[in-house]
Amino acid sequence: MTSLIAVVGPTGTGKSDLGIAIAKHLETKGIRGEIVNCDSMQFYKGMDIGTAKLSHDERLGVPHHLLDWLNITDESTAAEYQTVARPLIEDLQTRGIVPILVGGSMLYVAAVLNEFGFAARDAEIRASLEAELLEVGESEMYRKLQKLAPDTASRIDPKNGRRIVRALEVVTITGEDFAAKLPDLNESWQPVLEIGLTGDRARLVERLGKRAELMWQKGLLEEVQSLIPIGIREGKTSSHAIGYSQALAEIDGRLSREEAIGETARLTSRYARRQMSWFRRDPRINWFDYQDDSRGSAILSLVDEHIGRLG
């Protein structure tokens, strides 16, 4: 049997707990379920408080994969995640275990769940393009892209330096007009039961604000302090994490405590918005209100249906 369950949605809606609940529910049916983490910041060892990572006890004995598997200085990319997560999921499935993909990292979820092939990459070319961008600016780079690959250029925002660079990188490597776009969301890698958690935005924003404050109370600053010697400042991905970047700014005196917390709350809310704008387009998702008390049983019966159909 090959079952695959995914729990997605904006941050702060209880995805992790739901993942555990689903695994526990499966257990009562004699089926093993294990969590495959798809939160790009929970990959990092040592980043716990600011990523709202479940503690060992909170996991209630349910095995978690791809949690704490990267060092703070490692770069994380969706393309690489795909090459790790897919074989892992397949392996679990061949062992009769139901993988439960849990996380809100949009592109990472898509990289696993959809027909999604990444174009090649070349560190040297990339580095020189990045340097060039700094020197000549976006508009010049964009013009260059227009000349080399008009189709690609037409899809990219002329001010989005990062994406212009990546497009140029691919064009340079392949010599083709890359013209890539996001995969068709109706074409799944595997049949999947996708569950989405969401709810009233105003209340979520309020909740995320409180969460930011709580992170500081729980010692986020100390956590970040302890990550400095092992290189969080140098971590290309990790240093950009919401909360961590602000804690670093506070440590450096660039932000006051209050400002750091405020900015963290603000960025988190904005992140939640972008997550919604992304996930809303996925027609496979079965949405539930995270505040609705009856969501649990409704979700579990969906799970039963899914397992029954495939099992």
Added chain:
RNA sequence: GGUGGAGUGGCUGAGCGGCCCAAAGCAGCAGCCUGCAAAGCUGUAAAACCACGGGUUCAAAUCCCGUCUCCACCU
């Protein structure tokens, strides 16, 4: 008690006599997204009788007077 400064949209904040039926940013709302995606990027609605009262002026958010509030510093 004294001196100085400040009171502008939900917040920050520009304007300091006519171009102000008042900029901008943030928040809000919407969206984009193929190797940093908790990143990067785009678009956009509404919202201010410019603390209150009085005056000067053809004309005041802008000048004057008073009141209140806040912040500094002084005693």
